[in-house]
Amino acid sequence: MAKRTGEKHHDIIDAAVKTFARTGYHRTRVADIAREAGVADGTVYIYFKNKEDILVSLFQDLMIRFVEDLYSELVQCQDANEKLKKIINYHLTTLAGKPDQAKVTQIELRQIDQAINEGISRPLKRYFELIEEVINEGIQQGLYRKDLDTKTARKVVFGGIDEVVTCWVMSNKQYDLTALSEPVFELLVRGLR
Amino acid sequence: MAKRTGEKHHDIIDAAVKTFARTGYHRTRVADIAREAGVADGTVYIYFKNKEDILVSLFQDLMIRFVEDLYSELVQCQDANEKLKKIINYHLTTLAGKPDQAKVTQIELRQIDQAINEGISRPLKRYFELIEEVINEGIQQGLYRKDLDTKTARKVVFGGIDEVVTCWVMSNKQYDLTALSEPVFELLVRGLR
Amino acid sequence: MAKRTGEKHHDIIDAAVKTFARTGYHRTRVADIAREAGVADGTVYIYFKNKEDILVSLFQDLMIRFVEDLYSELVQCQDANEKLKKIINYHLTTLAGKPDQAKVTQIELRQIDQAINEGISRPLKRYFELIEEVINEGIQQGLYRKDLDTKTARKVVFGGIDEVVTCWVMSNKQYDLTALSEPVFELLVRGLR
Amino acid sequence: MAKRTGEKHHDIIDAAVKTFARTGYHRTRVADIAREAGVADGTVYIYFKNKEDILVSLFQDLMIRFVEDLYSELVQCQDANEKLKKIINYHLTTLAGKPDQAKVTQIELRQIDQAINEGISRPLKRYFELIEEVINEGIQQGLYRKDLDTKTARKVVFGGIDEVVTCWVMSNKQYDLTALSEPVFELLVRGLR
DNA sequence: CATGAATGAGCGTTCATTCAT
DNA sequence: AATGAATGAACGCTCATTCAT
Numbered sequence: 001m002a003k004r005t006g007e008k009h010h011d012i013i014d015a016a017v018k019t020f021a022r023t024g025y026h027r028t029r030v031a032d033i034a035r036e037a038g039v040a041d042g043t044v045y046i047y048f049k050n051k052e053d054i055l056v057s058l059f060q061d062l063m064i065r066f067v068e069d070l071y072s073e074l075v076q077c078q079d080a081n082e083k084l085k086k087i088i089n090y091h092l093t094t095l096a097g098k099p100d101q102a103k104v105t106q107i108e109l110r111q112i113d114q115a116i117n118e119g120i121s122r123p124l125k126r127y128f129e130l131i132e133e134v135i136n137e138g139i140q141q142g143l144y145r146k147d148l149d150t151k152t153a154r155k156v157v158f159g160g161i162d163e164v165v166t167c168w169v170m171s172n173k174q175y176d177l178t179a180l181s182e183p184v185f186e187l188l189v190r191g192l193r
Numbered sequence: 194m195a196k197r198t199g200e201k202h203h204d205i206i207d208a209a210v211k212t213f214a215r216t217g218y219h220r221t222r223v224a225d226i227a228r229e230a231g232v233a234d235g236t237v238y239i240y241f242k243n244k245e246d247i248l249v250s251l252f253q254d255l256m257i258r259f260v261e262d263l264y265s266e267l268v269q270c271q272d273a274n275e276k277l278k279k280i281i282n283y284h285l286t287t288l289a290g291k292p293d294q295a296k297v298t299q300i301e302l303r304q305i306d307q308a309i310n311e312g313i314s315r316p317l318k319r320y321f322e323l324i325e326e327v328i329n330e331g332i333q334q335g336l337y338r339k340d341l342d343t344k345t346a347r348k349v350v351f352g353g354i355d356e357v358v359t360c361w362v363m364s365n366k367q368y369d370l371t372a373l374s375e376p377v378f379e380l381l382v383r384g385l386r
Numbered sequence: 387m388a389k390r391t392g393e394k395h396h397d398i399i400d401a402a403v404k405t406f407a408r409t410g411y412h413r414t415r416v417a418d419i420a421r422e423a424g425v426a427d428g429t430v431y432i433y434f435k436n437k438e439d440i441l442v443s444l445f446q447d448l449m450i451r452f453v454e455d456l457y458s459e460l461v462q463c464q465d466a467n468e469k470l471k472k473i474i475n476y477h478l479t480t481l482a483g484k485p486d487q488a489k490v491t492q493i494e495l496r497q498i499d500q501a502i503n504e505g506i507s508r509p510l511k512r513y514f515e516l517i518e519e520v521i522n523e524g525i526q527q528g529l530y531r532k533d534l535d536t537k538t539a540r541k542v543v544f545g546g547i548d549e550v551v552t553c554w555v556m557s558n559k560q561y562d563l564t565a566l567s568e569p570v571f572e573l574l575v576r577g578l579r
Numbered sequence: 580m581a582k583r584t585g586e587k588h589h590d591i592i593d594a595a596v597k598t599f600a601r602t603g604y605h606r607t608r609v610a611d612i613a614r615e616a617g618v619a620d621g622t623v624y625i626y627f628k629n630k631e632d633i634l635v636s637l638f639q640d641l642m643i644r645f646v647e648d649l650y651s652e653l654v655q656c657q658d659a660n661e662k663l664k665k666i667i668n669y670h671l672t673t674l675a676g677k678p679d680q681a682k683v684t685q686i687e688l689r690q691i692d693q694a695i696n697e698g699i700s701r702p703l704k705r706y707f708e709l710i711e712e713v714i715n716e717g718i719q720q721g722l723y724r725k726d727l728d729t730k731t732a733r734k735v736v737f738g739g740i741d742e743v744v745t746c747w748v749m750s751n752k753q754y755d756l757t758a759l760s761e762p763v764f765e766l767l768v769r770g771l772r
Numbered sequence: 773c774a775t776g777a778a779t780g781a782g783c784g785t786t787c788a789t790t791c792a793t
Numbered sequence: 794a795a796t797g798a799a800t801g802a803a804c805g806c807t808c809a810t811t812c813a814t
Contacts, residue, residue: 008773024306026219030809031776040775042811051809110303113217121363152376155360156353163352164345183342187349191384201799223784233800238785394794410692412605416788417797426796428790437788496689499603507749535762538743542766545742546735553734569728573735577770587778609805619779624806 009047011037013061016054021100025055025108052112056119059109062101063123066094067130074130080138084157084189087131089181091161096177099169106166131157135192144192157188202240204230206254209247214293218248218301245305249312252302255294256316259287260323267323273331277350277382280324282374284354289361289370299359324350328385337385350381395433397423399447402440407486411441411494438498442505445495448487449509452480453516460516466524470543470575473517475567477547482554482563492552517543521578530578543574588626590616592640595633600679604634604687631691635698638688641680642702645673646709653709659717663736663768666710668760670740675747675756685745710736714771723771736767 015037019028030051034041048054070090077083095102109120132154138144144153164184168177208230212221223244227234241247263283270276288295302313325347331337337346357377361370401423405414416437420427434440456476463469481488495506518540524530530539550570554563594616598607609630613620627633649669656662674681688699710733717723723732743763747756 026304027306029807034776041777041809042775043773045810046773107303110300111219113220149373149376152357152373153380155356156377156380159352159354159356159359160349161352162356163348166352167348180342180345183345184349187346187384190386191380193383222782227801234784234802235786235800236798239798244784412690413692415786420797427788427798428796429794431789432794493689496686497605499606535759538759538762539766541742541746542739542763545738545740545745547738549734549738549741550731552738566728566731569731570735573732573770575770576772577766579769608803613780620781620805621779621807622777625777630805 008037008039008043012039012044012047012054013058016058017100017104020055020058020108021103025104025111053119055104055109055112056117059105059120060123062105063127067123067126070127071130074134080134080141080143081189083134083137084192085181085185087134088161088185088188089178092165092177092181092184095165096168096173099173102165102169102173106162106169128154128158138192148192153192156191160184160188201230201232201236205232205237205240205247206251209251210293210297213248213251213301214296218297218304246312248297248302248305249310252298252313253316255298256320260316260319263320264323267327272334273327273336274382276327276330277385278374278378280327281354281378281381282371285358285370285374285377288358289366292362292366295358295362295366299355299362321347321351331385341385346385349384353377353381394423394425394429398425398430398433398440399444402444403486403490406441406444406494407489411490411497439505441490441495441498442503445491445506446509448491449513453509453512456513457516460520466520466527466529467575469520469523470578471567471571473520474547474571474574475564478551478563478567478570481551482559485555485559488551488555488559492548492555514540514544524578534578539578542577546570546574587616587618587622591618591623591626591633592637595637596679596683599634599637599687600682604683604690632698634683634688634691635696638684638699639702641684642706646702646705649706650709653713658720659713659722660768662713662716663771664760664764666713667740667764667767668757671744671756671760671763674744675752678748678752681744681748681752685741685748707733707737717771727771732771735770739763739767 012033015033016028019033019036023032030044031041033054034044037044044054048057070087073086073090074083077086095105112120132150135144135148135150135153135157139146139148139150161184164180165177168175168180205226209221209226212226212229216225223237224234226247227237230237237247241250263280266279266283267276270279288298305313325343328337328341328343328346328350332339332341332343354377357373358370361368361373398419401419402414405419405422409418416430417427419440420430423430430440434443456473459472459476460469463472481491498506518536521530521534521536521539521543525532525534525536547570550566551563554561554566591612594612595607598611598615602611609623610620612633613623616623623633627636649666652665652669653662656665674684691699711729714723714727714729714732714736718725718727718729740763743759744756747754747759
């Protein structure tokens, strides 16, 4: 009855996403996650350093896959505009399809002592770089203004998308997030031009 | 040496801003705030319902004043463009000048159970409305696209500004936030046109 | 608009009886009593040493008056039997007519550190003596057994009556306590014979 | 050196009896019980819902065993008189041999919000029923008056015994409680005849 | 690897009491 | 005498983490 290695690790991550989304990070007890995952409390500590590590790992897993997948989609795009459109669309579509993840990413994740968290900022930074690369590409391609401050532009782009998602999560997902892809793109691409 | 009424309330708010900014909301003990404010632990509970109420009240105070002051500046502006510029500038300048408040607003405040928090969302909503009004005005004035989705535009505008501030706070305020006012405005106003 | 001296003292005692009966001694805050009495918190401490002192004083007041009044009734009785009947009847009638007092006497009063409480035991002791005197008188009058252990008899007599009252209070006073006067008397007087 | 399951539960009950008897329920800190039991504070909460639950559980344990044991003794008795004698004797003997339990039962237990306490009244009710059954049996056997109000008789019987124990506890157990078995029986049985 | 009983540090909150006015 | 704002000691309870099995 051997279980595949890593199966429990995955069970715990899954359970954590569900539980954090339902109850919130601080209100979730490690014991709750363990029960949801069908393992003993102690088992959680075989796979994770501590409670915070679960949240961070969970985010890393999601983010790394997200960026990888997004990247492999971007290479198929012709120019920066198409890429920006893809980014926005992929970002919104992904979270629209995974409400629990969206909740955790937008709300619960921000309940950690940011200052310390390497673990969160590193994968996020990779996403930021991706956006910046696209912006730079757009400048090179003559699609966007030459005098654009890439870093600031990236912040506005990411901040804009992020806020749209946050509002959707806080509204209890009562409308179609994906439908906002187009208008958000229009707003941002014009900003860059 | 009688103290003015309300002075303690103010002392506690002040102490809380300082302490939350320094230590983070969850790591701050009510006793820490009390000591910093120079009052007894119990005194805190004369003025606030509980620890969370301190954070919420604090934000309400700041936000209500912020929106009021901003509003009185806006009425002096000629058109939507000028108003948008004022909003961005006022937002960045205000927080650039009050690093502790910025820290609390951008980071600590987001550590609360959003679901519950009427107290936070109401004053924020007023700010959102202000932004939306400006966007609508711009449409009316023919400055911005007619087909603009005001709500989505507002989210991108606010999200963009907010992310710029958050990045500045997380960078430990190592650069001049106010200087970003102009590029952020350019990005957003073009997006709206 | 001068108030008679002692008026507030009385107001507080009254408020305490009501509040203790409604909420229970431990759950009652001194501030509750003060509000009910229409005085400031601090005023309570002008008239009473502390919270416990209110309960004790209250009981002393009641008990001393109870014993005095009972005594003056007893002198009019012919023999021990009549006196015993009077004691039982008076005890039950008094408490039946003052449900709040009954609640406090039977339930709340017993929540105090008995060991220490002089204040409670002294007035109670006087009541015990009264009962013992009647029993002794009954023995002298040949109404009760000569070999009766007066102290033990007193305990059984008082305990019997007391339990009847307690049961009535705990039943939320759903039946006529006074009606039990006769059967209780029958049980106790036969026990003494 | 594995401990038997349930051993800690028992340790805590034991520690609680000792500590409540020595210090009184309200003055006892949960930490005191834990220390006395040789367990951590948190361990107490694995076995008991809260502090009050310790007191209630403790009483239930004692009372249920008391009633069971008493019951098995009663079935060996010939008639109601013998049974009544057994009840009184068993009641006094049991408590005389366990002064800590007596203290807790007679004094500390009465410091709880009666209103709520199902937990206390249920096992007590079983004892009351036992007494009532004996009284009824006595009536059937022609030993006691036919016109006896069983419920009232039970209250007087229980109240009488209870008061005798309370007085003994409050006197710091300076005399032999068991010796009162005979006179109390005489008083009560005559009352029933 | 897995378990889950046990741990004990940690803290928010209450409220009886005081005292300057 | 009266006030009521302020005090601060006191403690029940939680829960992340450990470790013997």
